Amino acid sequence: MSAREEILARIAKAVAGTEDVEIPRDYRTQAATGDLVELFAERVDDYRAVVHVLPAAEVPGWIKERLAGRRMIVPDGFDLDGHESWPDLHTADGVVTGCAVGVALTGTIVLDHGPGQGTRAQTLVPDYHLCVVRADQIVSSVPEAVARLDPARPLTWISGPSATSDIELNRVEGVHGPRTLEVIIST
Amino acid sequence: MSATFLGMPGNFPENSQKAVQDSQLRYNLRKATHTIRGKRADVVGELPDWAELRAAGKAIKDHTLRNLDRYLVQLERAVQDAGGTVHWARDAAEANRIVTGLVKATGEREVVKVKSMATQEIELNQALAAEGITAYETDLAELIVQLGDDFPSHILVPAIHRNRSEIREIFLEKMPETPAGLTDDPPALAEAARLHLRERFLRSKVAISGANFMVAETGTLVVLESEGNGRMCLTLPETLISVVGIEKLLPTWRDLEVFLQLLPRSSTGERMNPYTSMWTGAVEGQDFHLVLLDNGRTGVLADEVGRQALRCIRCSACLNVCPVYERAGGHAYGSVYPGPIGAILTPQLRGMGSELDASLPYASSLCGACYDVCPVAIDIPEVLVDLRAKAPHAAAEKAGMKVAGWILDDHRRLAAAQRLASKVRGLVPKKRLPGPMSAWTDTRDVPEIPEESFRDWWERNERA
Numbered sequence A: 001m002s003a004r005e006e007i008l009a010r011i012a013k014a015v016a017g018t019e020d021v022e023i024p025r026d027y028r029t030q031a032a033t034g035d036l037v038e039l040f041a042e043r044v045d046d047y048r049a050v051v052h053v054l055p056a057a058e059v060p061g062w063i064k065e066r067l068a069g070r071r072m073i074v075p076d077g078f079d080l081d082g083h084e085s086w087p088d089l090h091t092a093d094g095v096v097t098g099c100a101v102g103v104a105l106t107g108t109i110v111l112d113h114g115p116g117q118g119t120r121a122q123t124l125v126p127d128y129h130l131c132v133v134r135a136d137q138i139v140s141s142v143p144e145a146v147a148r149l150d151p152a153r154p155l156t157w158i159s160g161p162s163a164t165s166d167i168e169l170n171r172v173e174g175v176h177g178p179r180t181l182e183v184i185i186s187t
Numbered sequence B: 001m002s003a004t005f006l007g008m009p010g011n012f013p014e015n016s017q018k019a020v021q022d023s024q025l026r027y028n029l030r031k032a033t034h035t036i037r038g039k040r041a042d043v044v045g046e047l048p049d050w051a052e053l054r055a056a057g058k059a060i061k062d063h064t065l066r067n068l069d070r071y072l073v074q075l076e077r078a079v080q081d082a083g084g085t086v087h088w089a090r091d092a093a094e095a096n097r098i099v100t101g102l103v104k105a106t107g108e109r110e111v112v113k114v115k116s117m118a119t120q121e122i123e124l125n126q127a128l129a130a131e132g133i134t135a136y137e138t139d140l141a142e143l144i145v146q147l148g149d150d151f152p153s154h155i156l157v158p159a160i161h162r163n164r165s166e167i168r169e170i171f172l173e174k175m176p177e178t179p180a181g182l183t184d185d186p187p188a189l190a191e192a193a194r195l196h197l198r199e200r201f202l203r204s205k206v207a208i209s210g211a212n213f214m215v216a217e218t219g220t221l222v223v224l225e226s227e228g229n230g231r232m233c234l235t236l237p238e239t240l241i242s243v244v245g246i247e248k249l250l251p252t253w254r255d256l257e258v259f260l261q262l263l264p265r266s267s268t269g270e271r272m273n274p275y276t277s278m279w280t281g282a283v284e285g286q287d288f289h290l291v292l293l294d295n296g297r298t299g300v301l302a303d304e305v306g307r308q309a310l311r312c313i314r315c316s317a318c319l320n321v322c323p324v325y326e327r328a329g330g331h332a333y334g335s336v337y338p339g340p341i342g343a344i345l346t347p348q349l350r351g352m353g354s355e356l357d358a359s360l361p362y363a364s365s366l367c368g369a370c371y372d373v374c375p376v377a378i379d380i381p382e383v384l385v386d387l388r389a390k391a392p393h394a395a396a397e398k399a400g401m402k403v404a405g406w407i408l409d410d411h412r413r414l415a416a417a418q419r420l421a422s423k424v425r426g427l428v429p430k431k432r433l434p435g436p437m438s439a440w441t442d443t444r445d446v447p448e449i450p451e452e453s454f455r456d457w458w459e460r461n462e463r464a
């Protein structure tokens, strides 16, 4: 018998006669109804990321100023005239991306690495990540975020800068991922 | 190469006496577990629907286990459809053979690893080493354990028994490029690890990971982490091999909405961990292999009481509240799974043939704190009592009495245990009422006034 057949047979035997259970889903799917931008900004800030709330019209100018003089990766599909993307992953100072979803309650940004969001490596190797979140991309809760995302795409959920709790269980920012996470909420 | 747990001599009380006498270790453990305990309580308290999430988490896992064969086949097909290859391993030896073969086929002699309980359980690093392949741990705590030629002592923070100055010593001794002026400031230590591993990440062609969850419906694997070493390993190498226990399955994509809330809050005490990676099959040109591991799990599944241990999502909340763990330390459990979950999982996975494994069901005062914090409502005391009934008696029982004895001979500790013991679980496995309310009563936080104090319970049972 192959390992596959044997394991499946062992399982069938182990659970035979066991009753199935109903799954109660009485938890909240929506976590907040108020000002999601404010809640999201506050929660991202709690992770010691840098947060700015800007009117949409001011965002491109603000980004250009931020990028000036830096070797920044601007991924395909990220809408920014007149700024050349730094070609080399390993010598780049940072990366600027959009995102797929923001989760207000947990201060989380989710990338699906679609247009304007870069590859997984591009958002990981450089030490600085500037991420633009549109107000309409922010949902209140984890269940709402899961419902909006496409499982066929690679997904990266980001909650603050890289950190570790491995030394006496205190959170220390900055290990292997970007040590600086800066978030612009475009309203 | 890190040391091996298998065949470790002794029994739980003997092993723990070393820890009890080590005041530095006890101080480290106490400080760390109390810190994380407070953080967990804060972020769990923030969610008004925690009890409902916990009820859903428990039921999703029970439903999955009931239909595990069907969901595994569904997962296999989904992973294959997305360009991945699926392997099945009956036991540790078979899993190690499969992984070693896959690494050899790439021609590489080095692999990077993301922290994974399953690969520790099967002692994959040792198996690779025997074939001339070096496995580099990349999680900071795993690195500390590996460089220190040490054992992990906690699920989430394997080097929890080390404090900052000990970590500094290990780095200075074992990482040649570390500057002599390294301080024991945690950011400086993290920076030293970053520099040490950076080149290795960029150079490595093969990575080995575990996974926190697998989604049958979509074939998606999910890894939660903090540092970014996981993202490095999952993303950069050309070949990715994930070794995952068969119980890590969730039926649907939607089920993640429950577990992505339960796990981070229970584990690191954060609203969300810094990074979670999800991928389905072969992504961005990678060669992806999934090794599904049984290694005793189907045996656990066959036990009507013990099978609930398979709901475990390895959050480590039960370790952090356990008065016995806090005193005995993780090493005493002689397994990669320490603390209350280890006390019920190890004897079931490995059997109770050795003196050590037979003593594990006694590594508890049955205070019930572990059940209260468990995000999937595993009734650890119930399983412990059931295992005690099955253990080869005499020696294990005598040993076990001594374990709880330390707690009793220390008044401060007893007071703490009583505060934790919000409810004493019965000595006899309870039959719960069936019907729509059972999930609710199972997972509501238990009443604040204990039905019976720990001391009363102890005295009653001492006399009995």
Ligand code: SF4
Pocket (backbone or CB within 6 Å): B266, B311, B312, B313, B314, B315, B316, B317, B318, B319, B341, B370, B373, B374, B375, B376, B377, B378
């Ligand atoms: S038994 Fe429960 S509390 Fe303990 S690690 Fe597993 S899921 Fe967490």
